[in-house]
Amino acid sequence: MTSDLVSEIVRCAAAAVLLCSGAGKHAAPASASRAVTELLKAPASVARAIVRLTATLEVLAALLFFVPGASAVGSALMLLLGAAFTAAGAMGAARPDAPACGCFGRETGRPLGWRNAAAGIGLVSAALFLAGHQVFSPPGGAALTAAAAVLLCAWLYRDLFRLVLKGKH
Amino acid sequence: MDYVFGFTALVLAAAMVVLFAMLGEVSARLDSHGSPSGRGFIRLLDQVPAGHAPQDWPEPVKRMAEAERSLALVLSPTCDSCAEVAAQLKTEPKPIPGYDLYIVISTSDPAQGVAFVEDHGIGGMPYFVDERGQWVTREFNLKHSPSALMFHRGRLTSAVVFNDIATLRAAVTTPDKEAKV
Numbered sequence: 001m002t003s004d005l006v007s008e009i010v011r012c013a014a015a016a017v018l019l020c021s022g023a024g025k026h027a028a029p030a031s032a033s034r035a036v037t038e039l040l041k042a043p044a045s046v047a048r049a050i051v052r053l054t055a056t057l058e059v060l061a062a063l064l065f066f067v068p069g070a071s072a073v074g075s076a077l078m079l080l081l082g083a084a085f086t087a088a089g090a091m092g093a094a095r096p097d098a099p100a101c102g103c104f105g106r107e108t109g110r111p112l113g114w115r116n117a118a119a120g121i122g123l124v125s126a127a128l129f130l131a132g133h134q135v136f137s138p139p140g141g142a143a144l145t146a147a148a149a150v151l152l153c154a155w156l157y158r159d160l161f162r163l164v165l166k167g168k169h
Numbered sequence: 170m171d172y173v174f175g176f177t178a179l180v181l182a183a184a185m186v187v188l189f190a191m192l193g194e195v196s197a198r199l200d201s202h203g204s205p206s207g208r209g210f211i212r213l214l215d216q217v218p219a220g221h222a223p224q225d226w227p228e229p230v231k232r233m234a235e236a237e238r239s240l241a242l243v244l245s246p247t248c249d250s251c252a253e254v255a256a257q258l259k260t261e262p263k264p265i266p267g268y269d270l271y272i273v274i275s276t277s278d279p280a281q282g283v284a285f286v287e288d289h290g291i292g293g294m295p296y297f298v299d300e301r302g303q304w305v306t307r308e309f310n311l312k313h314s315p316s317a318l319m320f321h322r323g324r325l326t327s328a329v330v331f332n333d334i335a336t337l338r339a340a341v342t343t344p345d346k347e348a349k350v
């Protein structure tokens with residue numbers, strides 16, 4: 001019972017992070033594209049395509065957690081994405097002029113580094129954990145994930161929220 | 170019905186993220202291109218070793234060690250704000266009154282650093298291409314760009330990260346703000 005609850009919480013938290021990250025990068029891919037260009041020395045068009053693909057996979061992984069029979073595919077995608085983020089973070093940490101990560105589509109942000117590698121390892125760990133706990137309770141989980149995504153969004157864009165709520169800087 | 174509710178909630182949450190991501194991008198573009206109020210960004214970097222006097226000055230910026238007041242702008246060819254700062258430098262021959270100005274280009278590719286200087290027409294100022302940012306990282310623990318390092322007779326007094334020359338000038342040259350920077 002406790003194990004089911006923990007796996008449900010992990011699933012919802014991971015899905016909320018992936019949903020925010022994917023949707024944010026789809027809406028504002030510029031910063032992440034610059035990071036990919038700099039890290040991989042890839043042309044801008046290729047970098048943008050990589051960011052779009054990553055964002056699509058993130059949203060897809062988040063949604064698959066709540067589709068009957070597809071949770072394992074969601075875990076596999078999250079494992080792949082986590083490994084990619086870990087590698088990107090390690091590459092960024094290895095260079096003094098690492099570009100801003102463009103995480104969640106944000107223009108402002110810290111340079112790519114160990115923080116991103118740690119986040120990637122967190123996703124890999126969550127994917128491995130969920131692969132061993134295939135408990136399924138989608139409707140409530142989806143609503144909980146949506147609520148977590150809204151809270152995460154509010155934290156990520158807290159400056160904008162303040163601006164909207166107060167009507168001034 | 171529960172599935173419909175759950176996925177509707179997810180779609181609405183995703184739409185909200187998209188909306189705020191777009192607003193964030195618009196806000197960042199307004200900031201970097203100059204908002205109607207002309208608001209720029211500047212922040213004191215407190216991780217730099219204030220008071221530090223480098224023993225090892227690269228040749229192109231060696232005169233900073235003797236200058237009464239000097240200022241090194243650290244730019245990277247891969248950051249958009251750096252390109253905008255470089256464009257502002259080209260149009261302002263004496264951007265920071267009272268300071269000898271030097272440029273440090275932090276880049277993993279020296280050829281790209283030289284091309285950045287030439288493309289923006291700022292080669293008239295003394296500049297040093299710092300491969301992989303090794304010098305600024307080793308001497309000043311600096312990992313941000315665009316940033317400005319301020320020196321008094323070769324001794325680091327403070328450092329800021331900024332996105333606009335006018336904002337930097339105001340912070341450096343206005344007496345009541347100088348204390349903060």
